[in-house]
Amino acid sequence: xxxxxxxxxxxxxxxxxxxxxxxxxxATRANPQRLAEDAKATALVTLQKPAVAGTLIAVxxxxxxxxxxxxxx
Numbered sequence: 001x002x003x004x005x006x007x008x009x010x011x012x013x014x015x016x017x018x019x020x021x022x023x024x025x026x027a028t029r030a031n032p033q034r035l036a037e038d039a040k041a042t043a044l045v046t047l048q049k050p051a052v053a054g055t056l057i058a059v060x061x062x063x064x065x066x067x068x069x070x071x072x073x
Contacts, residue, residue, distance in 0.1 A: 028034065046052055 047056070
């Protein structure tokens with residue numbers, strides 16, 4: 001026997017609610033401001049690691065040395 005119209009309407013309403021929740025979640029995840037904040041937080045955590053900080057300092061020293069050498073030459 002087939003489903004009655006009340007069951008079908010409840011199923012449609014439940015599907016609409018689930019779709020609305022999914023769309024809200026996607027909108028939140030795709031928010032450019034939130035993405036920028038997440039990227040900034042990740043960069044700050046990465047830069048606070050000693051190995052990364054040391055590498056950046058070494059690269060900075062090399063760049064400054066090259067610039068000074070070109071200025072003097």
